[in-house]
Amino acid sequence: MARVLHNLIAWGLLVLLASLLMAPAAVMAGVNKPVLERGKGERCVEDTEFMRRNHMALLKHHRDDTMRRGIRTTKHSLKGCVDCHASSKTGSVAASKEDFCMACHVYTGVKLDCWDCHATKPMKQYRPAATPRVTPLMVQQQGGQQP
Amino acid sequence: MNEQNLKPDSSDRRAFLKAGAVATGTALAPGVLLFGVAQARAPGEPASDKVRWGMIIDTTKCASGCSDCVTACNTENGLSGATGPQDSQWIRKLNIRHLKSGVETSLPMLCQHCEHPPCVDVCPTGASMKRADGIVLVDRHTCIGCRYCMMACPYKARSFVHEPLTDQNPEVPRGKGCVESCTFCVQKVDRGENTTACVEACNAAGHKAMLFGDLNDPQSEIAQTMKTYATTEVRADLRLNTGVRYQGI
Amino acid sequence: MPSQEFCLSPRECKPGQFWSLLAVGGLVMLGTLAAFFYLEHHGHVMTGMNNQIVWGLPHVFAVFLIVAASGVLNVASIGSVFGKKMYKARAPLSGLLAIAMLAGGLAVLVLDLGRPDRLIVAMTHYNFKSIFALNMIFYNGFFAIVGLYLLTLMDRRLNHWSKPVGLLAFLWRLALTTATGSIFGFLVARAGYNSALYAPMFIIYSFAYGLAVFILVQSVMYKWNNIQVDERILSRLKNLLAIFIAACLYFTAVLHLTNMYFAKQWEFERFILLDGGIYPLLFWGGQVFLGGILPLVMIFSRAGKSPATVFFAALLVVLGGHFQMYVTIIGGQAFPLDLFPGYAESSSFFDGVVHGYTPTIWEFLLGIGGIATAFLITTAAVRVLKFMPQDDFKDIELEAH
The missing domain is CATH 1.20.5 (Single alpha-helices involved in coiled-coils or other helix-helix interfaces)
Structure with a gap:
């Protein structure tokens, strides 16, 4: 036994x-x-092989330049990635598991938190929320009183 | 607070500015041109500390009951416009009534873009930051959502994103768990538009109560106004040297 | 190793009780983790916290634990730094509780962050002008120094180091509590804070809360092991507690009296002391009466010499400490900011009105997770190492004279 x-x-x-x-x-x-949909245009801003290994470094560098110094070049910007690589089906880079970013990131099991804040669709598809509610001017009593 | 008699007569002011603009335009054309070039900086050029963005709000022109600036801000930055206790408000209309005289004033309240911002001082990670051109921002990449800046801000200018968001404006990333506030429409400023959504809306409504510009440029309308009329800082006792100033209170 | 060695007491082995203690603590922790993942998924929209009350119930529990953690180390400091043998026998337990409670308090703070997944950012990006960032250094240093201190106490070969390391730990904890109090003291914008008194006041609070927690834990350990606490030891601990409670009341009085001297603070004082709804009730009934006057009366009453009375007095001090934190943290935020002095203010963003706060079960679960963390660490440590105070009665006789 x-x-x-x-x-x-x-x-x-x-x-x-x-x-x-x-x-x-x-x-x-x-x-x-993962099979990736070809991005728009002739070629990527850098060699595909280079991008595959270094896109995160480029994005991080650019993120700090833009955020902290106001540098708005488009070559290595996240918005640039989205503009070229948004899927023809979902219009997004991260809406489905086949979309450009998710395809590899699901495959490699690396979690992304870019899309918690950043839009996954290109600017030209952006529609501001139809009619933002107008702020009422009266005071809202939040269970409180005038001190 | 300034006394009521310091309120400028608006028609006089405009006439003066027009005259001033013509005079400087002719006499200092090369200088103006130079500055024009510096303001519309190239995309690859970082924000410069030679510029300090600021705003003057003339409360005598701000219409009570009008909230066009708020709506425009919500549309530009993708805010829902909801006004519950957990919803973000980057700009709000504040109604104030003088306790003695009973005089009522309406004004927009937003991030004051202080020279010495308490939110930047208290932020443990440096996510709260002031750009070289004086715009106070939250770097959401390093914001951990501790909300200490909200405790420290004297103007209640900051909001915390309480729930997950989708379909953000690609130019205005926002998300759950981070603190946010007015950015002086930094995306428009960096494009060289040098205005903000709220100011555009106020002008469009014909009130022209809000003025945005470079406080450091002596030729700018905002600097001229600063020189000519008494403006006040909110909570001036804190000596934060705010970038937003008010006229008429 | 034979299992008999892992016992709560050397005299009697109760492994069943140990596991049931762990189970109770573990169950609470489970609730905390459930709340954490729930909030992590849905966001803080599920809590009562909002853009007006940005710090809520979790912070009440967390700041209490952090303040009490630094205070509980005092027992060890009196032993090592000031050379009192009776306290020296309690130094290991005191150090252990300090570490356990600080860990519990910090755990709550981290679990409540908007982006707890970015804890690594908080550990790698420091803005040294921020008292919060300095606190992170103080907290981490506290773990290291108190850990080292415990080592010098428990390893005979390192015993002679216990005095200098104990002194360092003592000074470090004073700095730590100063910095914790300054989190509030440095908030210039808000009427309820913005006072240098917060630093020394938090130190005094920490003395009382820490000692009260120590008395509670020691009482429970004695009870479980059927040990009678010596009357002289109890009497000295309770007298010290009474002094600390009185000092707390004194500092609280000074804070409010100075505020009442400044015309610009009158409205806030009116709010927190008289007509601010629940806050004056919690202040007078909870912080001052239950957490101050009642335990003082109990300690000095005729029944004050019984271990049960001292136990309940200490329990009241801990309870009162939570009331104090609630009044300080939430009451301070509930009072609206005065942007335009001399004006009445109103807006869609709750300007000029008292801010409402109704905590939900989720933030309560987060908060008590801190206590559970401290409890689990203490229980496990007490079982595997010798933290039980061992008195040499000859020393106590000597010190009494």
């Missing part, structure tokens, strides 16, 4: 180890590799 258990554990571990080794192999072999 103990021996059977022992064997079972040993085999289980072996299978686990093998699958662990296989996983990166599968990635390297390009199994289930």
Whole structure:
């Protein structure tokens, strides 16, 4: 009985180890590799191979330049990425799992928090909320009284 | 607060400014031109500390009951316009009544873009920041949502985003868990439009109560107004040297 | 190792009770984590906090724990720095509670952040002008120094280091509480804060809250192990507590009396002391009476010598401390900012009106998670290491004379 258990554990571990080794192999072999929709225009602002590895560094650098110094060049801006790479189906870079950003980020399991704040659709698709409610001018009593 | 008799007569003021503009335009054309170039900076050029953006609000022209500036701000920046206790308001109409005289005044209240902003002082991560050109902003990339800046702001100018947002304006990123406030429409300023949505709306409504410009440019309308009329800072006792100033109170 | 060695007491082993304690603490923690993930998903819209009351119930619990954490270390300081043997026997427990409660308080603060996922940002980006950023350094340093201090106390070879390290810990905790009080003291814009008194006042509060917590924990540990606390020890602890309570009342009185001297503060004082709805009630009934006067009367009453009376007096001080934090933190924000002195103000953004606050269950669950964290750390540590105060009665005899 103990021996059977022992064997079972040993085999289980072996299978686990093998699958662990296989996983990166599968990635390297390009199994289930995400298929990306081609962006608009002739070519990307940098080589595709370079962008694949360094887009995050470019974006971070540009983000600080724009945010803190007011530099508004478009070459490495996130808005630029969205303009070219928004999906023809969803109009967005992150609305579905096939969209440009999500396709790779789901595949590699890297969480993105850009889209908590940034729009995932190009500017030309942006419609301001139809009619923002007009602020009422009367005082709202919030369960309080004049002090 | 200034006394009522310091209120300028608006028609006089405009006439004076027109005259001033013509005079400076002819006499100092090269200087004006130079400055014009500096203001419309290239996209690759950082904001300069030679500029200080500011606003003058003439409360004598601000119409009680009008909230066009608020609506324009909401549209430009993608705010819902809801006014519950948890909703963001970057600019609001404030009605004040003098307790002794009973005189009522209406004015827009927004981030005052202080030279010494308490929100920037207290921010633990440096997310609250003042740009070289005096615009006070929140860097949402480093804001952790502690809300200490909201405790520190004397003007109640800041809001916290209480729920997840979608379909933001691509030029105005906003999101759950960060603090936000008026940006002086930094996206418009950086495009070289040098105006804000609220000011445009106020002008469009014909009130012309709000004036935006570079306080450091002696030729600008705002600097001329500052030189000619008494303006006050809200909570001047704190000596924050605000970028937004009020006339007529 | 034989399991008998892991016991609450050397005399009697009750592993079942240990696990049930862990289960109780764990259950509360589970509620806290549920609340955290719920709020992380939906946002703070599910809390009672809003753009007027930006810090709510979680901060009441968190700031109490942080203030009490620095105060509970006093027991150790009196032992190590001022050389009192009776307190020295309590130094390890005091240091442990300090670490546990600080961890609990900070956990709540972190769980309440709008972006708790960016904790790493808070640890890597510092604005040194911010008292908050300085606090992060003080808190982290506190863990390190008190940890080291515990090591010098518990490792015989390092014992001779306990005095200098204890002194450092003492000075560090004074700086830490100064900085914690200054979080409020530096808020120039708000009538309820903006006073240099906050720093020393928080130090005095911390003395009382910390000692009260220590008395509570020690009483429970003694009770569970059927140990009778020595009357002389109890009497000294309760007298010290009484002095601290009186000092708290004194500082509270000075704060409000100075405020009443400044005409611009009258309206706020009227609000917090007289007609501000729930806040005067919590101030007079909770902070002053339940947390101050009643425990003082109990300690000096005829029954004051019984361990039960001292226990309940300490419990009241802890309760009163929570009332105090509620009045300070939420009452201070409920009073509207005065943008235009001499004017009545109104707007869609609740200018000129008292700000309402109704906490929800979620923020309460977040808040008590701090207590649960401190409780779990203490329970586990007390079980595996010797934190139980061991008195040498000869020393107490000597010190009594």
